[in-house]
Amino acid sequence: MSNSARSGFCALAIELMTLILSELDLKLLLQMRTVCKSLKSLVDESIALQYKVELAAAGMEDNHKSPLVMSERMSRLQQYTLAWQNLDFHTIELPPQPLSTWELVGGVLGSIAPKDSRMIFNRLPGHSRGIERKEWQFACTPIFPVRDFTFDPAQDLLVAIESPDKDSSHPNARPFCRLHVKTLSTGNPHPLAVSPVIDLPAWQYYDSGLHVEDLKIHAENFGLLLRYHFTDDGAETPFNDLVVVNWKTSDVILHLHRIYPLVTYTFLTEQYVALAISDGRARLEVHSLSKGYEASQTTWDRNSYLCAFDYPFPSPRPNYMFIQSDHASAHVSNNSPEVPFFAAESVKILSVYFTYQYSRNRPVEDERHLSHLIPIECLLALIPHSPDGVGTTWLWKYWAVQNSLTLNTCPDICWPSYVSGSKYADYIPKTHFNDAHVEVFDLNPVLARRESAKPSPGRSEKVQYGLRHLCYFADLPDPPGPEFKQSIMISDDGLVLVDFTGDGSRDTDLMKITFLSL
Template identity: 30%
Template sequence: MLTFQVETHVHDLCSLPTELIIKLLDELDFRSLLLCRQVCRFFQTIIDEDAALQYKIELAVAGMEDGPPSARSPAERLAKLKARQAAWNSLQPSSQKTIPMLRGEVWELYGGVLAQARGPQSLAFRQLPSDIRGIEEKEWMIEDVGIAIRDFGMDPAQDLLVVIETPLGRIVNTHLLELSTGRRHPIASKSVLSYRPAGSHSFAIQISGDFLGVFFISGDESESELLIWNWKTGDRELCVYSCDGAEVASFAFLSDRHVLIVGVNLPDAPLEDQQQPGLVLFVIDFLKTPADTQDIKDVDFLCTFHYPTLSPLATPLAMTVRSDPAPSWKPHHDLLVPFYTSREDRLIVVTLWVADRLVVRSLLLLVPSSILLSRVNSLAPGEFKRHFPWEEWGPQVLV
């Protein structure tokens, strides 16, 4: 009876005008389209011959999202997407260009823009071109940002330039400027975010939507500190420091409210049977964590992702995490790109350096952000301090 009803419904659908069937199919996601394609040859032919439906499927296969509306038709976007995939599969770029790097100057590459300091107060920018996605090369300079540049970060999608001023005393000033002009950013309610760290530091800067994270990396015996601000309002969302064996090594934004921290001997790490410090990825909901300065050991973190125990002969030296683009990032609307990296298909890149006898080796782990977020989202309401061993999230074979 069920089979008869399904066949009857399919027959009724097939009797509709093809244009209406395409409109109905266009409302489905790519998984539903693939299922519909298996229903009958009629649906298979419609889906295979319609450029817009094929484009939706190929976007998912490539881990891409559709770009903003433009004059490009679905057929043109599909052709460009296939050209991009072919270039990546063969590692054959459509064009090549050598860009000289300045020695001894700070630089940043983010969102398709390469920026380099040219002297103590000048920055040079180059928008990297893309033949396939129709991005033209563009160069511009900010001759004088008005301060001595110690470090900087940027987000071209928000026309945001974050410049850390070379400290003259103990106060570190972070300036929020326009990437295009160097003037004060009009959306920021405060043009300068100030903080007084415990000692001398170098910096790591990450931007994710409304949030700016600055990691103060200790250069002496003082603790390292991580601060997260809402750069638009100037409000501080998180401030944690590490000391007494709980070392914060690096951070990246995991979602619009979660920050991922990597480190050694982080709080509540089960170390009883290990012959080495615990290596973990540590998740905090920074929108629910008090903004007062806290020792990392006292933070109510959501969960930790643990690395496997290394060989007794291997000594961990350093660990970093990076994820570009940010969780909700998409290109500036003026670029009108046909597609861009899907926000659900970002990669979290964790690099671990270890000393194996007298040889220093690096272990690179590429983790789809969806794997970590699925574990975070599996937590019960109000649950925190959950530990995920390697077997519950990591690959079973390390290459």
């Protein structure tokens, strides 16, 4: 910036300069501090500009509907960031309840009462953000057996699955899958859905054993996996179908069938979905949701992907892969004015957990377990946008080495809610030498750079510092009894400690929920 331009800009009213600077991205805003003393003072002393810097450091976006004044939002944001680094919890225990189907999305924990199919929801409290705990429940009407469900609090959306294996009145009828689209707050039909009930077609190749799994919502997209066996010449082969439905219009917008082996998938954006393919050489396949697939054109052939991200771990055994990411719709989570700020889409990560073996002669017990944490923005930057790039396979050294974090961890996939925003929670069980504790890895690059640049006397003793991440850790309370096992889940406002017995197959199996709110 020339002297004349700098002098002219600094001659503007402070309010106008602040308004102009607030439109800059974070990098340019921080560069303005180096232009002259006047601009440095303006950036450092303006609550609005410092709030923008702190939002980026915390991986958050401002809720413009919040009635709180800027100074109060700034104070809560600083408390929120510090509470995560110190893992300074407020503990709330719920009474033990039967172990049942559950879901944790966007700070809301939902479960099904086993006896009467009531839906029970708890909004987790957030002391730093000023969010109060709330509990509500309802019975779905008309009454139907809820096989599984998922929801998105930001859209007041609940999708429940009614999926009997067979129609009891027609023993030879093929299995079907019925989706009920409701509001999360009341259980009534969702007003934005054209139809409150969506019946997926009874595609004729489902010969036996249809199972519906891995329900996910991303904006208007609702995805699910259909697992089944296909019979050919008397032999049964396991397959998977990935189906994505627009829950507002009831249209099937993607149907990839006869995928094997496919363990799981995730939405990257409203436009892209990633499949975890584990056929010896693991990879993530990215498919477009805007190609207008038709059911008759969707047989998976290993080559029809938009692009793929390769893993370098060859294995004589099929690799097991499991993807976990945060599907809460941050960009529409402004519905509640009491939320002063919320997780930004730009810092979200996904976790790819997989197992592999280098030698066929090694026993299964020698399987290696890794969790690969990937900023979603790094994947999106490599997706081709021209026809010439379609079908590109990115090798590990070009897409992952500089941009991600690999951990020797084995997450509890029975409680798959260990990713929230830019954070990953790893539960470390109790041993003879250490108490049970949790490690929270934060891959927000802005925060990692800022905290790592601090001199040693100013660093927190509860934080481990990495090149691209921070790690927070804290001890956890012991289980209530020797028959209980433990697991951990993470949300925007803290952790959820789960003590449980059994696997839900017995009426006596219990789970005890403890909110560790920040």
